[in-house]
Amino acid sequence: MFVSLDWLREYLDIPTDINIDEFADRITAASAEVEGIRALGADWGELITVGQVLEINSHPDADKLRLATVDHGADTPSTVVCGAPNLAVDQKIAFAQEGAMVTNPANGQLTKLKKAKIRGIESSGMVLSEAELGLSEAHDGILVLHESAPIGETLKNHLGDIILDVHVWPNRPDMMSMLGIAREIGTILDLPLAEPALTTPEENNSLGGDPVIKIADTDDCRRYSGIVIENLYNGPSPKWLQTRLNAAGVRSINSIVDITNYVMMEIGQPLHAFDLNSLQGAIEIRRAKTTEQIVTIDGETHKLDEEVLVIADSSGPIALAGVMGGAKTEVTESTTSILLEAAHFNPALIRRCAQRFNLHSEASRRFERGLSSDLVEHAAHRALNLYKVICGGAQNSNFVDEYSKPPTRPSIAITPQDIERVLGISIGSSEITRILDSLGYALDEQNDCFEVVPPSWRTDVEIMEDIAEDIVRLIGYDNLPAEPISGPIPLWESDDSQRQDKIIDSFCQAGFQEIISYSLTTAEQLSKVLPDGHLENYPPMSLQYPLSSERAVLRTSLRHSLLETASQQLKEDTRQVAIFEMAPIYLKNKSDHHTEKQMLCAAVLGHELDRWGQPTDITFDFFRAKGLLDSALAGLRLDYKYVETSNSDPSAEVTYGFSNSILVCHKDETFGVIGDVRADIANEFGIEIPVTLIDIDTAVLIQALNERNIPHIGGNTPVVEHDISVIVDKATPANNLIEIIESAPLVKRVEIFDIYEGEPFNENEKSVSLRIQWQAPDRTLTGGEVQTFLAKILKNIKQQTGGIMRT
16 A cells, blocks of 8 residues: 555645654554555656746647746746646646656656757646656646645645555455554654544434435345435536645546545445436345346456345446446446445455456455455545535435444453563553553453453454454564473374375375365365265255355365366376375254264276386275275274175265275274275366275274274383385285384384395395384483394394295
8 A cells, every 4th residue: 555645644734854764664563564655746856846837829830739928936037938728827737847757658668858949839847747757648638736836836745745665464355545644653653643534424404315224135145235425516626636646646537526535545445336227116236146247447348146245226326336337327427426435244254256357446445354344434434524525515315324233342451460471471451551542442451351342343353352452563573582492292193184194194105295286166066076966965065155156165075175186187198096194074964963974085097007117097996995095004003904885775874976986994883984986086187097096084094093002102201213125025915024013112103215126135035124113211312222132123024924034
């Protein structure tokens, strides 16, 4: 946001000799980051001054040119040639002397002004337009200054300004206004704030008809107000107003529209003016219909649906709520009567609409951050004041304010001890009171405990920590003590977390690749992998305000995620796919109870490769996937078995979508299923080759792992790690080596990191490389102890498998 220092001085008595760099640093440290500083008029120098037109004469050789005699503070006036149609006697103007640097409107570059003859008349200077000063692109007339401008004063002193480029954080919509920035700076510099003038609307039954306003859903639009203003002057805005808008980066349009933009930049509340004579019937704030469309003021046509919030009259939509007005009711050159809108809309709806139509306006940027609904009345009263003062407008209706659901501001209990616990420094009650009072908080102190209510404009303050943040930013983050983190640091993960890591490691070692996918999806995608009617009986949890229609509900299965990823990998020409994901699914039953369940799902598909690594026509089958699963479960040293199942019941969720499948069980409890996906379901995801899915209930699998009773070594003593390679018979399962090693004393963890077959070993031999971790609960193991343990392990391996250590 561009912040004019000259504009700020309307609300704060900022010293004229303030150091701008230090000023910007203080704002950045305590409030919002100042990303840039631009000195408006820095290029004007001493040769561009305030002048006054004393006399105008015709040019002898050009009908459209005139000779202007200008007093610019020198000993004698200067005569210049000027073609501006708005030049008049007694005007105060910006005058450039010979040698001044002015902007060339054709290319935007600075050019040194030289004395020149124009149609035979020597011109010793130039009366400047806004474009030649670099203020705007306006070049159809000269810049006319206020009559109070002192003749001879340098223009940079009279009209120059400092523009701050301030980055406002998304949680601070109150600072997206000059008044909000002024409020913050006033607190930082301890300066009193001067509020802008307001006009309270009259309440009079003799006024014209009041606007009829209907809100279809107060969740979409909490507040909507309207007032009719007539007899408005509709032309160029006063120069001071245009200057303010230009400084804020807003283009001046006409006096009616400029006032709505000015109030938005000043107070932060977007307004919209509808041409009153173009409206038909009542104003309704509702969702659009799928058959409707709207032409916005930029001339673009947009097709609408029920996801879009609109302002409508009896003829249909007349504005995209909070984003952009419609061309049918926009203010034109002939407009003299308006319906002024001030409203509070659902931030998520505004954000989605702006993103969908790529219409990011100053209004939408403010609405989507969550403005205070209290700004509505304040902004409308300010605009009414300006319409009366600038445009000579007259109120012709009562102020109609539909506001059925005013928010309740939170009351937050805090104590100095709470602040010290959060910030790490002790702050006295009097200092807390001073800071919060300066920020506009309402405080009620009783027995060193504060009941704090944030000001209406601070929609971001909800909890005690928010208040602590406000306190510390004014005290100064640099004043916080630099101390190391104190308190206990957890040394161990939970047993379940370690088991999950072990499962993931085992699947990776078996040849799977882990993926992470979105937990949000659509009901349509879920329906592809779930039985008919399942979503109706057990509907997924949906987001109230999703950022995208493709991420609207929480998934109740991982199967669609694996199939989506597998399909994408095939499109990227991946020849063999073996992927898995361990993640939660989110379930909701008929009683509306919510549960979260950890699952593991894997997908196996692809083509066998020939000896040169090229894909063949032979595709992976069920047994390839089962082999990978066997390898993963073997790495977990889990006793399991496969149980055949019937697919005759199409409603059975566990086997739904498989052309053939078997259950995976530990003892008598089923913890997973493996099966070939039906071709029609695979085709739904763009997969045209066989694909096998594995679906495992992680909680049941972890429980089965816990029943193995593997001793757990706790403590905070160092872990000693050692790698070995053992040569064994090719037929010996590598898992047997893990079992032998884990049975040895003080072994914390064993994992296989390499299996090698080939030269220099015999055809019936292989080398298995393992990493062993030892840990004693009460001491640091010595190298000698580890070598003793290792010798016993190698002896047991040789006795039980015939394996020997590779040297």
